[in-house]
Amino acid sequence: METEDVKKMNAPKKILIINGPNLNMLGIREPDLYGAVTHEKLVGLLANWCREAGVGHDYFQSNHEGAIVDRIQEAYFEGVDGIVMNPAAYTHTSVAILDALKATAIPTVEIHITDVSTREDFRRVSYVALAAKHRIMGHGIEGYREAIGWLVDYLNKA
Numbered sequence: 001m002e003t004e005d006v007k008k009m010n011a012p013k014k015i016l017i018i019n020g021p022n023l024n025m026l027g028i029r030e031p032d033l034y035g036a037v038t039h040e041k042l043v044g045l046l047a048n049w050c051r052e053a054g055v056g057h058d059y060f061q062s063n064h065e066g067a068i069v070d071r072i073q074e075a076y077f078e079g080v081d082g083i084v085m086n087p088a089a090y091t092h093t094s095v096a097i098l099d100a101l102k103a104t105a106i107p108t109v110e111i112h113i114t115d116v117s118t119r120e121d122f123r124r125v126s127y128v129a130l131a132a133k134h135r136i137m138g139h140g141i142e143g144y145r146e147a148i149g150w151l152v153d154y155l156n157k158a
């Protein structure tokens, strides 16, 4: 078999993008911090960026911790190759989401629109970071594009 064929066989096929609580309010929510791009617009951008990166994707947004845990577990049984995740407020509180990421061992990139390291003290703690392969923060919506690119590169090399 040619090297190019092996590369294609091993290329990541599908990633899951998860947005946590209140990210469905993008465009309305504190635009000075989170910008003017609406959630609907972001969903379209994510689809474009995944297409550009040559990877399929599913998108999931929830305001509920358990629903996010369920979705991560489902991703494992579906054979999803990687996760891009903005856990939003659950970043700073959720042992359950950390445990789901550890249980499934799906390579995950954590992304935040704002730079959580320069905001309130409680935002400096990230449980998800303990399982994430990479973190991107403070690059606005563009951070999602970087996260997709980073994950696809990582999966291609893995």
Ligand SMILES: O=C1C[C@@](O)(C(=O)O)C[C@@H](O)[C@@H]1O
Pocket: 021, 022, 023, 086, 087, 088, 089, 090, 091, 111, 112, 113, 114, 115, 116, 123
């Ligand atoms: O909801 C969010 C969004 C956020 O994850 C971000 O994308 O900057 C930062 C979190 O602290 C906050 O709770």
